[in-house]
Amino acid sequence: MPQPHIDVRYVANLARLALSEEEVAVFQGQLDAILGHVETLSQVDVSGIEPTAHPSPVFGPMRDDEPHTSLPASGLLQNAPDQAQDQVRVPKVVADA
Amino acid sequence: MHDPIHPDFSTYPAMTISELRQRFSEGTLTPAAVLQQLAGRISERDTRTGAYLSYQLDTALAEAERADLSLPLGGIPIAIKDNINTFGLPCSCGSKILAGNYRAPYDATVIRKLRAAGAIPFGRMNMDEFAMGSSTENSALQTTRNPHDPERIAGGSSGGSCAAVADGTAVVALGSDTGGSIRQPASHCGVTGLKPSYGRVSRFGLVAYASSLDQIGPVGTCVEDVARVLQAIAGHDPNDSTSLNAPVPDYLTTVNDGVKGLRLGLPKEYFGDGIDPGVRRLVEAAVAKLAAQGAEIVEISLPHTEFAVATYYVLAPAEASSNLSRFDGIRYGHRAAAPADIPDLYQRSREEGFGPEVKRRIILGTYVLSSGYYEAYYGRAQKVRTLIRRDFEQAFAGVDAILSPVAPTPARKLGGSSVDPLQEYLSDIFTLAPNLAGCCAISVPCGTTAFDGAAALPVGLQIIGPHLGEAMLLRVAKAAE
Numbered sequence: 001m002p003q004p005h006i007d008v009r010y011v012a013n014l015a016r017l018a019l020s021e022e023e024v025a026v027f028q029g030q031l032d033a034i035l036g037h038v039e040t041l042s043q044v045d046v047s048g049i050e051p052t053a054h055p056s057p058v059f060g061p062m063r064d065d066e067p068h069t070s071l072p073a074s075g076l077l078q079n080a081p082d083q084a085q086d087q088v089r090v091p092k093v094v095a096d097a
Numbered sequence: 098m099h100d101p102i103h104p105d106f107s108t109y110p111a112m113t114i115s116e117l118r119q120r121f122s123e124g125t126l127t128p129a130a131v132l133q134q135l136a137g138r139i140s141e142r143d144t145r146t147g148a149y150l151s152y153q154l155d156t157a158l159a160e161a162e163r164a165d166l167s168l169p170l171g172g173i174p175i176a177i178k179d180n181i182n183t184f185g186l187p188c189s190c191g192s193k194i195l196a197g198n199y200r201a202p203y204d205a206t207v208i209r210k211l212r213a214a215g216a217i218p219f220g221r222m223n224m225d226e227f228a229m230g231s232s233t234e235n236s237a238l239q240t241t242r243n244p245h246d247p248e249r250i251a252g253g254s255s256g257g258s259c260a261a262v263a264d265g266t267a268v269v270a271l272g273s274d275t276g277g278s279i280r281q282p283a284s285h286c287g288v289t290g291l292k293p294s295y296g297r298v299s300r301f302g303l304v305a306y307a308s309s310l311d312q313i314g315p316v317g318t319c320v321e322d323v324a325r326v327l328q329a330i331a332g333h334d335p336n337d338s339t340s341l342n343a344p345v346p347d348y349l350t351t352v353n354d355g356v357k358g359l360r361l362g363l364p365k366e367y368f369g370d371g372i373d374p375g376v377r378r379l380v381e382a383a384v385a386k387l388a389a390q391g392a393e394i395v396e397i398s399l400p401h402t403e404f405a406v407a408t409y410y411v412l413a414p415a416e417a418s419s420n421l422s423r424f425d426g427i428r429y430g431h432r433a434a435a436p437a438d439i440p441d442l443y444q445r446s447r448e449e450g451f452g453p454e455v456k457r458r459i460i461l462g463t464y465v466l467s468s469g470y471y472e473a474y475y476g477r478a479q480k481v482r483t484l485i486r487r488d489f490e491q492a493f494a495g496v497d498a499i500l501s502p503v504a505p506t507p508a509r510k511l512g513g514s515s516v517d518p519l520q521e522y523l524s525d526i527f528t529l530a531p532n533l534a535g536c537c538a539i540s541v542p543c544g545t546t547a548f549d550g551a552a553a554l555p556v557g558l559q560i561i562g563p564h565l566g567e568a569m570l571l572r573v574a575k576a577a578e
Contacts, residue, residue: 006461011460011464012459012460013444014463015418015422015447015463016422017447017451018444020448023453026453027456030457030517030519031460031464033517033518034410034518034519035461037406037407037410037523038410038411040403040404041408041411041478042477044404044481046477049480049481049484050480051480051482052482052483053479054308054535055295055309055486056296056339057341057564060338061338063338064335071203075202075203076202078200079200079428079430081426081430081432088427088428091438
């Protein structure tokens with residue numbers, strides 16, 4: 001297993017999560033300690049063991065493809081932080097030329 | 098200090114579901130009167146306990162007027178953890194990212210089923226933010242205190258649901274359990290809480306934390322109430338592909354069958370060092386009580402127990418980091434003011450909206466899923482999960498149910514979780530493995546003990562059953578009650 005050390009700011013950026021300097025400092029020690037405990041998994045012989053993604057005995061069930069009514073857009077849009085013309089409004093994504 | 102609550106309902110007309118049903122059918126009590134009593138009791142007691150985030154008496158009273166008392170839960174109010182969508186009501190998940198800006202646009206399947214059974218959803222219950230925690234101190238909204246000692250935690254993450262039932266401000270409640278979040282607060286508050294088998298209850302409408310582990314389950318003052326609520330919410334749901342299309346037995350017909358002739362296993366790994374002596378004494382007394390009723394007690398081994406915490410704290414944060422990516426400030430939830438661009442909107446909305454425990458788990462989960470570390474952490478943990486699952490399968494080849502403590506100690510004092518998250522995670526040791534394996538498990542009160550300066554704190558016995566073994570589980574729980 002790799003050495004237990006997280007580059008907290010780099011990983012937080014992957015998760016699109018801004019952090020204060022103080023948070024980075026606090027999380028660094030805590031996360032390294034947690035990963036240190038996770039290292040115990042390297043003691044387990046897992047050769048030939050299949051992974052478990054979920055404990056259900058059912059895999060990939062399909063439901064009948066029958067039309068049904070969806071939730072009304074108005075009910076869903078009322079939770080949007082900003083909306084206009086029955087759509088979610090967001091800041092401009094495309095940069096100016 | 099609060100007067101001892103459980104099971105003292107001397108000032109309170111609401112009792113168990115069956116007693117309420119009896120009073121309703123006699124005409125000596127109405128659902129509306131019960132709701133009024135609950136509201137009065139909430140205003141009298143919950144300022145201290147802090148279990149309720151909100152409740153809507155008018156809406157509930159209107160539903161009480163229409164209640165069909167012939168239904169199994171006709172007119173019974175049920176408190177709902179604030180991560181289960183209930184149409185038109187807030188669903189904050191104990192987080193600033195959803196508080197005050199979100200109303201559920203639909204009913205979760207469990208709410209739809211409860212309504213179909215005649216129940217009245219009443220009250221939104223406090224919780225650790227996004228169900229991450231074992232104390233309810235991680236709620237961004239308020240602290241929930243233990244009704245048995247207000248200086249102590251209620252446990253978590255379903256701390257609001259369990260504290261309210263213990264405090265007599267709710268008859269029954271729904272919680273959710275990903276690694277012990279129903280059983281541990283039930284143990285700390287002295288009530289009964291059940292985590293159903295994975296797939297027994299639909300997760301549709303439950304805000305996802307770790308999808309391969311999450312289950313919704315009931316909390317009550319007795320095993321029979323928990324059985325009645327489970328009866329109403331169990332079953333297949335086309336909206337949740339992981340819900341199982343397996344028949345739901347009639348739990349009440351077997352709950353009183355007793356334990357004579359059953360084989361009950363004591364996993365030696367669950368009775369090692371680190372358990373408070375008072376907890377050990379009470380759990381051993383509960384085991385002796387079951388033995389006296391004719392159960393055969395056998396020692397068993399779950400050899401991968403020591404790896405459950407490490408496995409869980411790779412897999413659950415991994416799933417959480419993926420599930421919580423939906424909180425991006427776009428479609429719902431908090432959006433940061435005046436964002437410079439889209440990445441800035443995402444990053445600051447999440448920074449401002451999430452609390453420290455959620456941030457820790459998102460970072461941890463993102464790390465174990467990231468390129469170069471995926472196989473070493475996530476892949477390996479999934480394989481160890483297989484070994485933990487096999488431990489239980491092998492154990493259940495020889496025993497009908499497994500007995501253990503719920504938590505190593507009774508409720509600790511408030512104010513201890515933020516300093517050392519790893520120590521807090523390690524205290525989940527007895528409750529995590531059933532989620533990893535998909536088993537059902539229940540916490541049943543087994544007495545009170547002196548602990549850390551407190552005279553009498555509740556302790557729960559954990560009973561673990563095989564996958565879809567709820568009928569057996571409830572039967573053993575009833576005998577232990």
